Amino acid sequence: MNLGFPSGTAIAEKTHRRDERADIPNEDKPIVFLFSGQGSQYYHMGLDLYESDARFRHHLDALEEMARDLCGQSILALIRDARRTPSDPFTDVPTSSVAIYLVERALTRCLADHGIEPAMCVGSSMGLYASFTAAGCLSEEEALRFVFEQGRAFAETCEPGGMIAVLGDPAIYRSEPELQRVADLAGINFDKAFVVSARAGDLPVLFALLKSLKLAHQELPVARPFHSRWIEPAKARFEALSVPFVGRRPRIAVACCTKQDFVDRIEVSGFWSTVRNPIMFRETVQRLEASGPCRYVDVGPSGTMATMLKYVLPPGSGSEHRSILSPFGPGAKRLADLIVALRATRSASSPAQRAEVSKPSGGAHSSASIQNPGHSMPTINRQILLVSRPSGAPSADNFKLVETPLGPLRDREVLVHNHFLSLDPYMRGRMSDAKSYAEPQPLDQVMLGATAGEVLESRHPLFKVGDKVMGMGGWQEFATIDADQRGALQKVDATRLPLSAYLGAVGMPGVAAWYGLVRIIAPIAGETVVVSSAAGLVGGVVGQLAKARGCRVVGIAGGPEKCRSVVEELGFDACVDHRRYPDLKSMSGALEAACPNGIDGYFENVGGMLLDAVMLCANNLARIALCGMIAGYNGEPTPMAQPQLMLTKRMKAQGFIVIEHVEAWPEALKELGAMVAAGKLKYRETITQGIQNAPDAFFDMLQGKRHGKHLVKF
Numbered sequence: 001m002n003l004g005f006p007s008g009t010a011i012a013e014k015t016h017r018r019d020e021r022a023d024i025p026n027e028d029k030p031i032v033f034l035f036s037g038q039g040s041q042y043y044h045m046g047l048d049l050y051e052s053d054a055r056f057r058h059h060l061d062a063l064e065e066m067a068r069d070l071c072g073q074s075i076l077a078l079i080r081d082a083r084r085t086p087s088d089p090f091t092d093v094p095t096s097s098v099a100i101y102l103v104e105r106a107l108t109r110c111l112a113d114h115g116i117e118p119a120m121c122v123g124s125s126m127g128l129y130a131s132f133t134a135a136g137c138l139s140e141e142e143a144l145r146f147v148f149e150q151g152r153a154f155a156e157t158c159e160p161g162g163m164i165a166v167l168g169d170p171a172i173y174r175s176e177p178e179l180q181r182v183a184d185l186a187g188i189n190f191d192k193a194f195v196v197s198a199r200a201g202d203l204p205v206l207f208a209l210l211k212s213l214k215l216a217h218q219e220l221p222v223a224r225p226f227h228s229r230w231i232e233p234a235k236a237r238f239e240a241l242s243v244p245f246v247g248r249r250p251r252i253a254v255a256c257c258t259k260q261d262f263v264d265r266i267e268v269s270g271f272w273s274t275v276r277n278p279i280m281f282r283e284t285v286q287r288l289e290a291s292g293p294c295r296y297v298d299v300g301p302s303g304t305m306a307t308m309l310k311y312v313l314p315p316g317s318g319s320e321h322r323s324i325l326s327p328f329g330p331g332a333k334r335l336a337d338l339i340v341a342l343r344a345t346r347s348a349s350s351p352a353q354r355a356e357v358s359k360p361s362g363g364a365h366s367s368a369s370i371q372n373p374g375h376s377m378p379t380i381n382r383q384i385l386l387v388s389r390p391s392g393a394p395s396a397d398n399f400k401l402v403e404t405p406l407g408p409l410r411d412r413e414v415l416v417h418n419h420f421l422s423l424d425p426y427m428r429g430r431m432s433d434a435k436s437y438a439e440p441q442p443l444d445q446v447m448l449g450a451t452a453g454e455v456l457e458s459r460h461p462l463f464k465v466g467d468k469v470m471g472m473g474g475w476q477e478f479a480t481i482d483a484d485q486r487g488a489l490q491k492v493d494a495t496r497l498p499l500s501a502y503l504g505a506v507g508m509p510g511v512a513a514w515y516g517l518v519r520i521i522a523p524i525a526g527e528t529v530v531v532s533s534a535a536g537l538v539g540g541v542v543g544q545l546a547k548a549r550g551c552r553v554v555g556i557a558g559g560p561e562k563c564r565s566v567v568e569e570l571g572f573d574a575c576v577d578h579r580r581y582p583d584l585k586s587m588s589g590a591l592e593a594a595c596p597n598g599i600d601g602y603f604e605n606v607g608g609m610l611l612d613a614v615m616l617c618a619n620n621l622a623r624i625a626l627c628g629m630i631a632g633y634n635g636e637p638t639p640m641a642q643p644q645l646m647l648t649k650r651m652k653a654q655g656f657i658v659i660e661h662v663e664a665w666p667e668a669l670k671e672l673g674a675m676v677a678a679g680k681l682k683y684r685e686t687i688t689q690g691i692q693n694a695p696d697a698f699f700d701m702l703q704g705k706r707h708g709k710h711l712v713k714f
Contacts, residue, residue, distance in 0.1 A: 029295045029319070030119035031342075032288065033134060035104055035127030036300030039163060039220040041096045042327055043084035045301040046103045049324070049331035054679060055113050055498050056335075060106040062685045065707065067098050067144055069561070075099050086327040091223040094151030097126055100301060101147045104130040105140060107299045107324060112419065113498050114339050115454065115466065120253040120294070122284060124305065125226065128256055128263075128274045135250030136714075137266065139689035146241055150275075153237040154224050160200040161225030164207075167216040170194040176213070182206050184228035187257075187279030190311035195279070197225035226275055227258075235272060242271040257284045281305070285312045293318030297338065301325050378417075378456070381406050382691050383446045383476035390431055394702070398431065399447065399695045406478060414458045414483045418451040418473045420687075421694060422503035423701045423710040425605075425630050437657050447475035450508060452492065452499050453714075460484070468494040470502045475694055477714045487662075497676055504537050504709035505683045506672050512658040513541035513603075514668035516625030519661075520654050521601035525550030528595050530614055531572075533605035535562035537683055537709035538627065540570045541672070542603045544681055547571055551601075554594045556610060558704050565707055570682055578610060584641060587613040598622075606630055608638040615645045626655035630702070684708025 049056045064076040075098050090096050104127065111117070123131035129147055132138040138146070163186055170188045173179055173196065182205050183196035198206045203219075210217045224231060245266045254263045256270070258277040261284075263270065288294055296319065298306035303323030313319050322341075324334045380403050387400045409415055430441040430448060441448055451473030455463050460483040463469070471489040473479035483489045492502045504510060523529050529546040533539045534555025543553045543566070555566040555575040563575035574594040581587040591599070591613055598619035604611055607629035614624075646653065675681035686706035688697035694712045701710040 029293050031116065032120045032122060032294045032296045033108065033118040033131070034296055034298040034300060034305040035121060035123045035130040035134075036298070036302065036305050037100065037124050037126030037128075038093070038097060038226060039222050040127075040300045040302040040304060041090050041100050041221065042086045042301065043079060043081060043088055043090050044086050045079060045099070045327070046107070046325050046331065047080060049107075049335065052332040053110065053335065054677070056106055056110040057679075058498055058501075059109040060102060062687070062708075063102045063106055063140065063144075065565075065684055066141060066686070067102055067148075070144055070148055071095065071098060075102060079103075089221045091221050093155045093223055094148050096221075097147045097151040098144060100126065101130055101144060103301050103325070104299050105133060105143075108134050109498075110335070111297070111299070113494055115468070115494070116297070116339065116342055118252060118297075120255065120288070121250075122255045122257065122288070122305075123274070124257045124279055124281065125274055127300065128254070130299075131254045132248075132250060132266070133689060135252045135254045136690050137248040137250045138245060139693060140687060142245070142689075146245075149241050150234075150238050153234045153241070154226075154231060154275075157233040157237065158224050158231045160223060161198055161228075161230055162200065162203055163195055163197045163220040163222045163226060164203075164210070165189075165193065165195050165218050165220055166210060167193055168213075172213065172215070176209075178209055179206075179213075182209070184225070184230075185278050186225075186227035188282055189308050190282050192311070193308075195220070195227075197228035197230070199225055199230055227278055228276075231276060235276070238275070239268045239272055242266070242268050245271070255284055255288060257281050260284050261287055281308055282312050285309065289313070289317055289319065293320075295319070295342075296321040298323035299325075302327065378478055379406055380404070381476055381478045383474070384691060384694055385444055386431060386441050386447050387444055389433055389440075389443070394428065394431060394695075394699065396695055401692055406480070409457060409459045409480065412460050412482060412484050414460050414463045414469075414481050414489060415456045416451070416453045416469055416471070416473055416479045416481060416489070417456050418453040418477055418479055418714050420452045420500050420503055421473075421475060421691075421712040421714065422450040422452075422507070422509075423694070423698050423712065424449070424509065425628050425702065427698070428630070428702055448472060449474050450503055451479065452502050452507075453479075458483075463489065463491070468492050468499055470507065475691065475712075477691055497673065500685060500687070500709075500711055501676055501683075503711060504685065505541055505676050505681055506669060508658060509538045509709065510541050510672045511665055511668045512627055512656075513538045514545060514672060515656060515658055515661055515664050516603050516627050517542050517545050517601075518668075519664060520625040520652075520656065521546075521603065521623045523549055523551045523601050526552075527600035528552045528554065528597055529601040529603065530554045530556065530591065530595065530599050531603045531605075532556045532610050532614075533628070533630070533704075534566045534570070534572060534575060535704075535707045536605065539603065539605055540566070540683055540708065541681065543570055543572050544675075545671075546601075548675075548680075552595075552597070554591070554599075556606075562704075562707060565684075569684075584609055584612055584616075588616040591617045601625075603627060604629070609641075612641040615640075615642065615649075615651070618645070618649055618651060620649050620651075622649060622651045624651060624653040626653055685711055687711045687713050689713050 067075045121131035121134050129143045133143045173185050182202040183198040186195040186197040188194045248266045256263050257279045258273050260280045303326045306321045306323040309321040325331045385400045388398050390398050433440045452470040455467040469489050481489050529551045531539045531542045535557040546553045553572045555572045557563050558579050563577050566572045566575040576590045581590045599617050602614045602624045604626050605628040684707045
């Protein structure tokens, strides 16, 4: 719950505008993210940042797509509803809960792009689920589904009610029997503020009682009496939803405001207590402050947790607090101020610490090399090995998760914390021992893969701590890389583009799309270009590049939802659902209807029957760029049905391996980067949280279960 006053009130505005503290001193303090829950939501939340910050917009759009599949409607459209104002109640429990999670998660991702990540998290009620995602023990998809389904459970099993924020000594509640009869104590904000919950039928009595006691109060935008006896009917459904997560442990410290302490592992009873027990924000902060001052960053929609800190932190605590989003202030400016302040703090570390960071050392990793205040250098690396070769579709038995110690760096080596792992179809081919363009992935070694991350320690003069980099770091949380190897490590500018983009639209997949279209198909305005696997990252980029060159673009994708996305979001002229046309005759007929002037260029990601159908519809002198053949990855290749068409139509088909064409990368990246920065190149990302979930995400990618670029966030 958001236990301050709702963001659309005069009281909230008054307190909010005086809570910010502009100075952040230079001493080392851990960064603590504050995640709020129900009651912090409002229509148009985060919209000023959405319209002005490309990273935040990108992340919110990506999460919105995930949520739309789950909820069956656009949550972002609900937030942006022009018929509403921020002061209108946004009280539908399932959708408002998802909206809060989307905004908090998008802001957390955006901050990570700027190198700002928490050492600890504080979750207030439903905000605990976003905390657990930040801590790596709930994936975004898991958290979204849980948030939505628990919202439905409350809406369907609990009677309507409300929550009232009260300005006054919490002891008043305990001294008034009538107050205890009609309301439950839902939480204590600080010494002179508390919250009560009551059923809808008792609210008039409660308001009259508070008025008689001369207590200023404000109803929160909440439709159920959370943190009270009246939500008990939802307990069984709620606990059943939490069972799959039992036993998971957060990778960073997570404090729960109903527990008033840190969460060691997820338990069913602990999950239920986050919504049933009173929220004790004051006591939770006191628990954190007992270990020393912190730097608090409120990532909630309204910023009221940061406001409450003003009244909770003891004089001289040394802690600081900032918020970003608010109905009253420009989120973009607050975000920019926060980034500048934290960067200044890091650059102003003590001389001894700066010397330690820059000094080469043959010993163990120095804790001074870590980026975030309060962190120590890692000693254990979690890796996924390929332990057997698949026969048919890959399975979990082909992989093994291991933990290995991190040793000291050698000269010219760099230690990188991999933030993102790219999952790509080519990996399936490398898992087999068949002869190909590259050697097979060795068994019992870290599974190969491109990564983007941050330098934690460096013994190479060209790389320094904090640099954002990309390279072939593999399926592991940390990579020790010989930076002298050609192409092993490359710096990237994460202030211009999201870090994840360098593994997708502005990385190898994007360059592959550019090269196949521009150098092989070489289309001219007015021609028709067809793209298979059009809902994937590569296919989506190909189509948008072709549209920018004046072509008619037709995609091929699996399922009506993907086809809708290809046309409505990526701007293709048409999309053919190959699942509706299972044989060559019907598929070629569908392509003829979508391409009345024939096919001049084809970007191939799939192969098999799709290639045959395109060849039947192709014009003379058509050009085919062969980028992938995923149809044959899990079994015997499908031979061409009519190879003579290559001759009679004088077609050109050329395969290519994009890493062999380094001369084209600068030109490709220049165009791709400019389009992404300008918002002219759209792409989706499906991000799975946690290295342990990488194999399942890989299987989903091969089976086409999600759209766009598949990434794993470590």
